[in-house]
Amino acid sequence: MALDNVRPVGFLSGVKIVDFTQFEAGPSCTEALAWLGADVVKIENPKMGDPGRRLRPGQPDDDPYYFHVFNANKRSMTVNLKSPKGLALVKDMLRQADVCIENFAPGAIERLGLGYDVVRALNPGIIYAQVKGFGEGSPFEKNLAFDMIAQACGGTFSVTGDPDGPPTRPGISLGDTGTGMLMAITILGALYKRRETGEGHRLQVAMQDAIMHYMRINFATQGRTGEAAGRGGSKVPGVRNAPMGLYPCAPGGPNDYVYIMTSRANPDHWDRLLKVIGREDLIGDARYADAFARLEREEEVDEIIAAWTRRHPKMDAMRAVGEAGIPAGAVLDTMELQNDATFEERGIMQVMRHPVHRDFKMPGWPVRIDGKPPMLAASPVLGEHTEAVLSEWLGLNEPAVAALRADGAV
């Protein structure tokens, strides 16, 4: 079905990617490239495929959503990498490929016989990308990592949560997708140069190291204060400003809050805010004259604002404060975001229509290209494109594929 608020994007059309990745850190990277038009072929084992297809061993498999969100717009081909014919087939594909990428446990790709030296010998122009938990040369190089491990070791827990409480996990999987995005950027840089030189490269990123990229603002705060960056609840530690933070809204549900931030650099913000909340009587009051005076009375200032916000639903509060030119944002949860039709109208949320699973509305690639975001396509069924890929990439005909299948190679 053609939708007029999204578009197919061919920025990377013709780019062939052999994708050995699983779960999220690798798949989020190749999905970004698929949204921009690359031919991303997931190489999956014929039995179960990417373990991200089925995250709950022993449970009925009613969770295709995790797989959907990280594998849209890709193709799937099954190959038994432990059979000699399967391995030979993948090597033929690697000879054709522009990029290959893997995020297996440390050492696994080498044990499969597809380490960098092997693949480079097959195809000196390939961009060979690897995502691991810890960096080469790190004392923890051989350790397993999942998102939470990378976030703990990369610093995000230490800066999230209440100032007096324990470290807290940011509720997003930045250790995975955050890492995938940095690898996607680097692959694209290498591809750009390769158009000129034909040169291949080995690219490696570790999740712990990638997390530190997203922690740079915290390192900057530490640079100024000389102390480890701390936790601030809903405030930003190191930013001395008032009012700034979350204010409770009607009717008092767990996410009924609005974030309001007045600028220290723009003294008008405070006066405008007082007008919005009907406290013109405080305009010019020396007790609240500037951000530093207000900081001295932060609890009092917060209560002045909360007395107003508590009487208003968060969207109304966001609208009223925002229209007065003061940065304001309601805390929205996933259900509120999914139910807000404006995201689908703008092509930011799109419905995945899938041949096997029910329809699923999810965020697509959020960047508009000439006014429209890239069009979402279904995540592949396991092995859905085996024949098509073998035909298009390697020129194999139906009997040749049937023979490979009979051999258990695909």
Next chain:
Amino acid sequence: MALDNVRPVGFLSGVKIVDFTQFEAGPSCTEALAWLGADVVKIENPKMGDPGRRLRPGQPDDDPYYFHVFNANKRSMTVNLKSPKGLALVKDMLRQADVCIENFAPGAIERLGLGYDVVRALNPGIIYAQVKGFGEGSPFEKNLAFDMIAQACGGTFSVTGDPDGPPTRPGISLGDTGTGMLMAITILGALYKRRETGEGHRLQVAMQDAIMHYMRINFATQGRTGEAAGRGGSKVPGVRNAPMGLYPCAPGGPNDYVYIMTSRANPDHWDRLLKVIGREDLIGDARYADAFARLEREEEVDEIIAAWTRRHPKMDAMRAVGEAGIPAGAVLDTMELQNDATFEERGIMQVMRHPVHRDFKMPGWPVRIDGKPPMLAASPVLGEHTEAVLSEWLGLNEPAVAALRADGAV
């Protein structure tokens, strides 16, 4: 000084970027491109430059760190965009450029006379990139946004913090840098295609929309449960597993914790963990036979582990548990990360040596290219490269530049 653990990277050498961005969402994007070798020229007003150079009005300007971390490896040129000659000069640069990018408040670039239609007319092949708080067509399209506003409205607050507590801000500036990374990927995609077609494009991203990209795992959880994704403290809501979470370590400081995660799919993890903590007596105990049984007794299970972790420093605990093949990670803060020499040895942390400000160790681009990450160079002094850029890009000689300076254009 040549360092043997880092390397200059020329993936984007020859790519000319006119960079109007400020603060973080835009600068984080262009910095990624600069690390990969693009010529990123910051266009700054001659008086104060990027407001990110000086975040604390009324305070002594002793905070170059925020600017450093988002502007390494770039050049700076001062231009008075409100003078006709300055505007004409920038238009000459835009005629030469491959990319231009801005993240001003909504409507500002058009008021400067540099909206998309104007720039496209000057250079039909340009990639014109814009970062805003809310998307075109959103009810909040004209609103201002900062990182916290985008994070509140994009969902991250709603999934961060204690299950019984208020929404919490993840302590990283994902609304800014997270958005910048998605724009960098899209710009690189457009540049790749442009080598073939010469075509320009308009690219637009909103911070609220970009945050939703990083929230996909939470949307997946909602898809399965039918309820808004919630908050889990240090656990992951929707993932039913035990043991999994933060455990307190010696000597009990605010970040003395280790994250331990046993896999449901690998029953050996629990037995191995029991060995590490000296509780072999519990191996085979039916009360803890599998992840589901352990979930029933989660508090008890957590206490069995904590009784051991409390007696060990977090790095020792991470080492012992990790070596047993169980994912484990110490919670590290910015000071611990900065003081860990292994990051500098591997080129992940690099020291910025600056002509004006003191040395500053910061995370560089974490992806290794043929074994080494890109080399960090200093953030530019305001206007440091005005002459050089005017000479290299536009062929202007010294007297021509002096005349522009006398006119107040640069």
